[in-house]
Amino acid sequence: xxxxxxxxxxxxxxxxxxxxxxxxxxxxxxxxxxxxxxxxxxxxxxxxxxxxxxxxxxxxxxxxxxxxxxxxxxxxxxxxxxxxxxxxxxxxxxxxxxxxxxxxxxxxxxxxxxxxxxxxxxxxxxxxxxxxxxxxxxxxxxxxxxxxxxxxxxxxxxxxxxxxxxxxxxxxxxxxxxxxxxxxxxxxxxxxxxxxxxxxxxxxxxxxxxxxxxxxxxxxxxxxxxxxxxxxxxxxxxxxxxxxxxxxxxxxxxxxxxxxxxxxxxxxxxxxxxxxxxxxxxxxxxxxxxxxxxxxxxxxxxxxxxxxxxxxxxxxxxxxxxxxxxxxxxxxxxxxxxxxxxxxxxxxxxxxxxxxxxxxxxxxxxxxxxxxxxxxxxxxxxxxxxxxxxxxxxxxxxxxxxxxxxxxxxxxxxxxxxxxxxxxxxxxxxxxxxxxxxxxxxxxxxxxxxxxxxxxxxxxxxxxxxxxxxxxxxxxxxxxxxxxxxxxxxxxxxxxxxxxxxxxxxxxxxxxxxxxxxxxxxxxxxxxxxxxxxxxxxxxxxxxxxxxxxxxxxxxxxxxxxx
Numbered sequence: 001x002x003x004x005x006x007x008x009x010x011x012x013x014x015x016x017x018x019x020x021x022x023x024x025x026x027x028x029x030x031x032x033x034x035x036x037x038x039x040x041x042x043x044x045x046x047x048x049x050x051x052x053x054x055x056x057x058x059x060x061x062x063x064x065x066x067x068x069x070x071x072x073x074x075x076x077x078x079x080x081x082x083x084x085x086x087x088x089x090x091x092x093x094x095x096x097x098x099x100x101x102x103x104x105x106x107x108x109x110x111x112x113x114x115x116x117x118x119x120x121x122x123x124x125x126x127x128x129x130x131x132x133x134x135x136x137x138x139x140x141x142x143x144x145x146x147x148x149x150x151x152x153x154x155x156x157x158x159x160x161x162x163x164x165x166x167x168x169x170x171x172x173x174x175x176x177x178x179x180x181x182x183x184x185x186x187x188x189x190x191x192x193x194x195x196x197x198x199x200x201x202x203x204x205x206x207x208x209x210x211x212x213x214x215x216x217x218x219x220x221x222x223x224x225x226x227x228x229x230x231x232x233x234x235x236x237x238x239x240x241x242x243x244x245x246x247x248x249x250x251x252x253x254x255x256x257x258x259x260x261x262x263x264x265x266x267x268x269x270x271x272x273x274x275x276x277x278x279x280x281x282x283x284x285x286x287x288x289x290x291x292x293x294x295x296x297x298x299x300x301x302x303x304x305x306x307x308x309x310x311x312x313x314x315x316x317x318x319x320x321x322x323x324x325x326x327x328x329x330x331x332x333x334x335x336x337x338x339x340x341x342x343x344x345x346x347x348x349x350x351x352x353x354x355x356x357x358x359x360x361x362x363x364x365x366x367x368x369x370x371x372x373x374x375x376x377x378x379x380x381x382x383x384x385x386x387x388x389x390x391x392x393x394x395x396x397x398x399x400x401x402x403x404x405x406x407x408x409x410x411x412x413x414x415x416x417x418x419x420x421x422x423x424x425x426x427x428x429x430x431x432x433x434x435x436x437x438x439x440x441x442x443x444x445x446x447x448x449x450x451x452x453x454x455x456x457x458x459x460x461x462x463x464x465x466x467x468x469x470x471x472x473x474x475x476x477x478x479x480x481x482x483x484x485x486x487x488x489x490x491x492x493x494x495x496x497x498x499x500x501x502x503x504x505x506x507x508x509x510x511x512x513x514x515x516x517x518x519x520x521x522x523x524x525x526x527x528x529x530x531x532x533x534x535x536x537x538x539x540x541x542x543x544x545x546x547x548x549x550x551x552x553x554x555x556x557x558x559x560x561x562x563x
Contacts, residue, residue, distance in 0.1 A: 071240025173460015224327025
């Protein structure tokens with residue numbers, strides 16, 4: 001670290017709040033929260049904490065935010081901790097409340113921008129631990145473009161019997177099939193979530209933590225640490241110190257979040273078999289820094305990037321087992337050495353990615369979590385962008401190959417997630433059918449709910465290889481099977497998914513990247529002529545505002561793209 005004796009010249013924003021006689025009222029307010037005369041001469045570091053007791057993902061983050069604040073103070077800054085919100089997908093999934101989930105990403109981004117912009121923070125550390133608050137933190141910091149670091153709250157430990165939250169969701173389907181009784185479901189429920197931390201597979205939380213580290217916005221190793229332990233506390237302290245160093249070097253998010261950095265992030269997500277939500281969030285994060293990232297970039301990079309991580313939900317191992325062998329840094333070193341990553345991109349260490357990885361050691365001999373590139377789990381991406389007369393502007397499938405690469409079946413159409421879940425659990429859905437769940441897109445839901453309950457019910461009922469599911473909604477990182485989400489244009493905008501009828505023949509082909517319905521253009525046009533947009537489900541409040549401003553899922557479902 002550089003000399004900390006005089007950092008007053010780094011107070012680009014806070015000086016406007018605390019300097020001069022006219023700032024006396026503001027200084028008086030700050031004295032009440034602990035500022036001294038000396039503190040007014042220090043750069044202020046906002047510590048955005050997503051702490052809340054609404055979910056185990058974030059229940060420990062207050063202590064981590066305090067560690068980040070101690071690090072910033074030790075480096076010569078003045079830390080100020082503030083809160084933003086979080087919600088719990090694991091609790092809300094399958095309910096009307098889940099419509100607020102993706103909306104929360106925008107609320108979090110807005111709140112970080114609002115607080116840091118208003119209070120004049122010179123740098124920011126954000127600590128997040130659940131699906132939406134991670135990209136939300138990045139978007140908020142990116143908009144402000146002040147020296148910033150993201151810290152991941154860490155992963156949860158496995159439950160007894162190698163269980164996790166997806167074990168509970170799938171137990172519901174097994175109960176419907178008659179394989180488990182209520183007592184057995186309760187036994188899984190009681191042990192699957194043993195304490196703090198984000199969901200334990202390569203679901204959306206761990207996917208986004210890895211994506212952000214690969215992007216260069218977290219310190220090396222931040223994405224692969226247990227939620228409770230010295231490594232995570234140290235990660236937070238070092239992040240607080242390092243953001244002051246970024247101030248000295250004048251390194252900001254736009255210096256780090258370049259097109260090359262996003263390409264690195266995408267390729268790491270693919271190698272890890274990460275969540276489809278990464279597509280949505282990376283598009284949104286790129287939008288925040290005006291980087292031109294599109295679905296075509298995922299196609300291009302997917303063609304040349306193998307899947308090598310045998311991680312849940314499609315694989316065997318949990319995130320804690322990847323943590324135990326070294327996390328994603330050895331994988332990134334392998335990828336860099338193989339020419340898969342750009343090594344010349346800047347990161348929050350103040351060094352390039354190649355410099356960060358120079359001394360990283362490979363995985364231990366005999367580990368089975370990360371496969372070698374010459375023996376991949378899949379030779380190209382599991383994130384498959386599909387186009388066709390059913391999705392002219394693109395849909396996103398998560399197809400590892402274990403469920404096959406092509407599905408053809410007849411449509412079983414549902415107008416909401418709830419109706420679909422009922423149909424699956426009561427046996428209405430049959431082998432050979434394509435479950436269609438529509439009016440769940442960003443505008444139509446509104447909020448683009450995750451279809452974790454229906455997909456888990458499908459797996460629990462033993463139909464994982466017998467049916468497919470398509471939706472204009474999205475999927476949890478825990479979803480697996482032959483599933484296609486983000487179908488655009490969405491039903492609420494009159495997209496072809498709105499025109500499907502029971503019995504229509506649907507083809508999904510991961511190799512030709514096609515999603516189509518076997519009806520003629522004339523028939524499609526005739527149906528479109530009869531279609532009427534449904535009335536909005538919400539006319540007041542945050543969901544109504546979101547529906548009015550949100551862009552297509554193919555553009556990241558952002559709310560400030562066309563303002």
